Amino acid sequence: MNQDLRMTSLLTYTLKNLPSTSQWALRFSMRPLSCSSQLQAATAVQTKSKQTLAKPNIRNVVVVDGVRIPFLLSGTSYKDLMPHDLARAALSGLLHRTSVPKDVVDYIIFGTVIQEVKTSNVAREAALGAGFSDKTPAHTVTMACISSNQAMTTAVSLIASGQCDVVVAGGVELMSDIPIRHSRRMRKMMLDLSKAKTLGQRLSLISKFRLNFLSPELPAVAEFSTNETMGHSADRLAAAFAISRLEQDEYALRSHSLARKAQDEGLLSDVVPFKVPGKDTVTQDNGIRPSSLEQMAKLKPAFIKPYGTVTAANSSFLTDGASAVLILAEEKALAMGYKPKAYLRDFMYVSQDPKDQLLLGPTYATPKVLEKAGLTMNDIDAFEFHEAFSGQILANLKAMDSDWFAQNYMGRKAKVGSPPLEKFNIWGGSLSLGHPFGATGCRLVMATANRLQKEGGQYGLVAACAAGGQVCHRSFIGASRKSFSWKQNRFIQEWLI
């Protein structure tokens, strides 16, 4: 099945890449269908619901470029670093890639989920270390797995409202090290001790010490409101949509195969090498492991034992990584001589029941953002959805394709339809490339921009699910979800003329 899919996608690229002289294509766009593949492509451009998503009186916001350091399985090469080290590497890479003058940057925003308490505003620490001006303010946002999406949309809002012209948005996550705390009682005793004035007071406090005060407090592995781990939720979701173990393994295999192919073909151009202090230079993602269905079938369920369907092989893994993108007001970008890669247009966040619909965000957000933008599913040339679990992605695809679900749970008259797989995550996804919680959003956006550029599409759609909270093994979190649609134009100069 995966083989077929890949074939299909390849054919699509070919078709799209042929008529790359777009002026020509546009000019002939009024002509009726013909047999020529060139004309077919031209017609495809014509059938868009809208030629542009630009809105009057609102500044256009563009992405000039974006980079990420390789995403690594946690506990590997990055394990001795701190989060701001990774973020700094991403920022340096962005500076190098875009040559943006440091003093032009008005603002820096980073997303992260598990905070290192020493660098709670990791954006600021990383920016200072990367040599940005100490006059450039920076803040850190958190919104579970869509933290860097939040960083980017904050940047969009800042620019659109005229507050800033040049903003760097990014995200970082280091799962190799997580804050493990003393127990509450131990902390209380330590704090009281620091306030105790006399020896007697101190001794009486110390006398209350019990050995179990030393048991550590781990970051919760479950959703705070429901006490359910995300993997558990994903397993139930897959069951609710009757998605079999085989389907999930097949989808995971597809993700890994496509990622490997994209890596081999050098399509993952957002990756910048990172010289890790004391270690070799890391040049590529290390979580891509295409396996076989037989081998995957041998794994035991990771969450609902012994009969669940979510396994280590069809879930995204704990990942270290960082990413950053340069976002500008369009006129500023042009004035600086940039050729922007994409416009950032409409975005939307939705949230729903954290128990049973934790991971269904994309289903809810997609039709809404399409409506807001005035587009349909058919208008979208590139879909990049965050892959938390195979089961979660397949459940979302099924939900989007179900009239029953749309009518009973989304208050809609009809389904929005599921994205065609040949346009969907064709350079791999979080399952294979990895998912550093705070950094995935920027990866999704750059993958979409690069795909549109490469394939000649116009509109891309990004969606991710997120939870409101903590981390659990081999999975992550989702409470609010967002989706992101924008129009890309590889012929930006022509458009501007």
Place this chain on the structure above:
Amino acid sequence: MVASRAVGSLSRFTASRMLRCPGYICRNFTRSSALLTRTHINYGVKGDVAVIRINSPNSKVNTLGQELHSEFIEVMNEVWSSSQIRSAVLISSKPGCFIAGADLNMLTACTTSQEVTQISQEAQRMFERVEKSTKPIVAAINGSCLGGGLELAISCQYRIATKDKKTVLGSPEVLLGILPGAGATQRLPKMVGVPAAFDMMLTGRGIRADRAKKMGLVDQLVEPLGPGIKPPEERTIEYLEEVAITFAKGLADKKISPKRDKGLVEKLTSYAMSIPFVRQQIYKKVEEKVRKQTKGLYPAPLKIIDVVKTGIEQGSDAGYLSESQKFGELAMTKESKALMGLYRGQTLCKKNKFGAPQKEVKQLAILGAGLMGAGIAQVSVDKGLQTILKDATLAALGRGQQQVFRGLNDKVKKKALTSFERDAFFSNLTGQLDYQGFEKADMVIEAVFEDLSLKHKVLKEVEAVIPDRCVFASNTSALPISEIAAVSKRPEKVIGMHYFSPVDKMQLLEIITTQKTSKDTTASAVEVGLKQGKVIIVVKDGPGFYTTRCLAPMMSEVIRILQEGVGPKKLDSLTTSFGFPVGAATLVDEVGVDVAKHVAENLGKVFGERFAGGSLEVLKQMISKGFLGRKSGKGFYIYQEGVKNKNLNSDINSILASLKVPSQPDVSSDEDIQYRLVTRFVNEAVLCLQEGVLATPTEGDIGAVFGLGFPPCLGGPFRFVDLYGAQKIVDRLRKYEAAYGKQFTPCQLLMDHASSPNKKFYQ
């Protein structure tokens, strides 16, 4: 006012399982079409697994009755004889119910214990065949799995349950005065160990799925699903079936072992149980405890111990025989008839006879954050009702809010709620000192001090701010509602809602309607009460309504008995040994001496000599010395925080001594004292029915048992008259009448029943 343990546990029944499914379909068809004519069970074959689905027609629950039983035998015979089938899954098609128990009507229709024993033996035989089945059978349990349902499930080779709040496993037979009669007394001890089995069968408590898994009662859990390709309940059942099928296949292929690994503690326990001496000690301990708690008034628990013992010591053949015989004997006892009657009554009183109100109550406001007000708030917020709690001072309000929080937090400690749910529920409560937001209230319940002029003041204030649709309910135990409503601009919206303290523990809600109360107002009040989880009786307005009015003459008698020289401890033991959950003197302390005096005075004025007996002076002197009962730390007893054994308050002696009246020896035996109390209660209850305060005897029984702690083993005053005999009660009343006068004059309705023995309150 008094929490009754035995009765409290009755509340654990969830599903109404007395609905008998009507319409036995006649089998005029040929054998081949038999499949089509089955009404309770159908089955299909998936691969080599038979999926047997139980779905009793026209009922929300599945009950094990004759038809289901015989269809089950048919289906199982087909399963066993089919060469295609290698294993089976047993599942219910009803959301929220596997099998809720045996059909009670089937038992009550029997007239001799032999008939009942026979029913038991048939079930035993069937379940034994299930147990010995060579084709593994997996019980897939979603929802209540109680009584006979549990017995069927534990006969199967494997059990899978959904981890849903509705999934409850239990053996509640003891609460109906019977025992599990289809093998549970023999199988449960083997499955979960003797101590846990005793706990289940003697308390009747329901066990949630996760706990059942830990105990070894179920082998696997399945999480309930959210929305997906189908509605959640439907898909969850489907998913449960899918999982059960994989396990059934695994069992048939011997890839899965039905035996589970026991933990260390379990291994140790079972080792200890293999020593005869240890077993004897356990039987002894359990028996002692049961005797102490039941005071010999309930025969079922002792028989359960006996049957379990027989099975373990003499082998299962003797055990099964003993089980079926004792089951038959118990089903014929007065106690089981009384308890079953209560169960039915409880089910009836959990329905809204008045239909759905025009507007659902969503915003509730409670005036007064005292014990009652806060208690009402507590049972409202956790049902999702937006609740305003208003008091006059910040201190009183704070105390009330803390009471609500503590109530919710206790549930967190018991793991019935998560801390997140607690916080979300607590957010439904708004504490305030003014009338802000009352303009949106759908119902106001006032729980201010019992003073007519204060209630009038509050009513007028509230009516100035609430919308027209808003119901005004008064939580009073004795003030007539019509008097409160006298100052109302819209008396049709005024109603009485008499809660019992502690509100979160006491199940009863007495709703009082005046002649002017509209039907819609009543429907609203009943709806709110049901939402709060109450058992509801609706009575007509009058002094003391029903419950307080029955209690008052008994209380008057309590004071007289104390004046006659019977000590509070002796009186308490006489009443508890008669079946009251709380002794009579303690009851006065719990109710509050001032409240008792207030009620006695008020009702005494209205009803005159019939309510006389003890001297009010006793209560007055107690009040003047500050002995208000538990709330002031002293009453007949001394109450200290953290001290369990309460001591007598010796200062009472001088009061009682100074007001001593001579006792009359021929009506002062222990038994006479008990009957003086009970007959006054019963006589007044029957009078309430005669006067139309009560609509039905059922409501009278439910009110007396769940609100006042009338002995559950007697089933309530009306059931008691039926079972004990009206003539005997009249005889006793006449005897006491001769000694004390009019207070004991039997009412007309009671005399009617005495004169025609065929007349029964329950036909």
